[in-house]
Amino acid sequence: MRAVTTRAAGDLRVEELPTPAPGHGQVAVRIAYGGICGSDLHYYHRGGVGDFLVREPLVLGHEVSGTVEALGDGVTAGVDAPAVGTAVTVHPATPCGQCRQCRAGRPNTCPRTRYLGSAAHLPHVQGGFTDVLVVPAEQVVGLPEQLSAGHGLQRAALAEPLAVALHALHRAGDLDGRRVLVTGAGPIGALVAAAARHAGAAEVVVSDLVDEALQVALAVGATRVERADALSASLTSDGPLDVDVAIEASGAPPALTTCVEHVVRGGVVVQLGLLPPGSVPFPGNLTVTHEVDVRGAFRFTTEIHDAVALLADGLPVDAVLTQTYPVADARAAFDLAGDRTRASKVLLDLTA
Template sequence: MDAVYACVVHAAGDLRIEEREAVAPGAGQVAVRIAYGGICGSDLHYYRDGGVGDFKVRQPLVLGHEVVGRISQGTDEFAEGAPVGIHPAAPCGTCAECRRDRRNICAYSNYLGSAARDPHIQGGFVQELIVPVDQVRVLPPGLELRTAVLAEPLSVAIHAVRQAGEGAVDGKRVLVTGAGPIGLLVVAALRQSGAREVVVSDLHETPLTLATQVGATHTVQVGTADWPDEIDVAIEASGTAGGLRTCLERVRRCGTVVQVGSLPGGDTAFAGNVLMTRELTLTGAFRFDHEFDTAIDWLAGGLPVDPIVTHTFPLADAKAAFDLASDRTTASKVLLDLSVGTPR
């Protein structure tokens, strides 16, 4: 392959399809011909706002970290043509967090499609991606690439559920605020983890319909008063101060709230006195590590998540894909098909 095309953000609102010179894999690397890439909320923030939280775009950035494909230049371990998923994180392996097996919060990690480092870590929305072999997972037989692309965001969801504590959701009533793709995958992960009831709130009707399809037992459109009592655990997936307040106010006394939605950069006001007087536990959930392998196993086992993928666009139409993915009344997870033709 002489050249490849990539989806690159230069600044807020400035998204381009650019030609890049193909690169051969080096020692300890393989080349993956990318088939699908899922547009994540962080990708949308880079496109709309020029940054995610405190991470600002300072140079052209190839977006994307939810990617799957087939080995195009392999090794003895990875045969050419093998379908693979790609773990997007490369932690340092030596810091205190890595030594404690908390590699997802390694301060020195390289993460595909991230502006957290300077120079930025280029992402996976490129037709051929060179990646270290230890980030590659051969997919189980029968797992379609279009489903496997959900492994990365499902890993985020599984990690968020686990942050509530060992067995904390089993047999319990759990609230999820925000029914975007991560919130929907949290719903599926909660049911897989034994949650008895899953209550989901959102501003819009369309994502709440999808929530029911992936396992929610009760939905609440924000602005109504139809709230069940006695929420044991709440998982905040909307990335809004209002969603966090809802979790803190609705969870039972001594309950647990997990923040997985990315809040805006800077300070966020929250109901601190509610946290204090009701002795709540508030914890964060950032990315994932070993959960990636669990996610692949769950998807191969038939976890009911297919409704979450609502639209697929060729790479040439990336801007239209990003614009639609921003419309929560219509779309949920939007995919880029990087295998379709040569971008215009």
């Protein structure tokens, strides 16, 4: 079978690997589409994500859609997993199920979670940019008819990043009638904007330094977009935006400052973008005097089911899907995905 792998920074290959068979309690999924994520780009360009360095060949990818190819022993169709031939997406996390976080109903913060396409553990957790992916049955999520073929199956590859966006909104609380600021108009930020509007936000302002990315945000539901550099400058002219909720989706430390500065007194800031390791500048004084509630959001739990339902119902996010490349052209797809002036979410087509 084909797989998109990396061994070090700048080393991206499409190579032949043995086709796996599902073991006890597992399901084999024939992958159709995979979305290139920021973490995939970090592994390609830098050979790691934060402290997680590639130490052995790693199959990339964790945003995937496809169809069930085979069920392992102990897996009953329609009970433990969808039947063979059913269109599905995959929850990429395998939490330990035993630690304090898992027992508290927070498996997304399990310190021993194994995530598809991750070098956090050794052996690495092989990812989904492959013809056949084998995962535990409970991680396979069936898709409704609207997402079961063609463009619908491409949309289904957005289920994982949309679930990330939905988890951030759940951390933010009720958005009905609220004013929301989203810093960062990458795929995640754009999906946050779309989901926030669907959740009833009265206004969704999105900021970024890339004009093309801001146009994507407008297309999926942002009511207003601002250049991030102009947004910061407005503090000395028009004053703060006074949004009720600010969601930081860029991972840029200055954007966190922007969120705290622009949220109302008593407002909520959700840090969704992964910040660089170590200490970052933070307006702690404003956080105290304005009683700003700062919350983290990491991955997701059951929100992938909500994401599938929203995609099936027609949540207007097609503008996020900017290009699709056959898997044989994976390097070109990765190079394009890193250019935010030309691409938002780039898909790999494993049906080609």
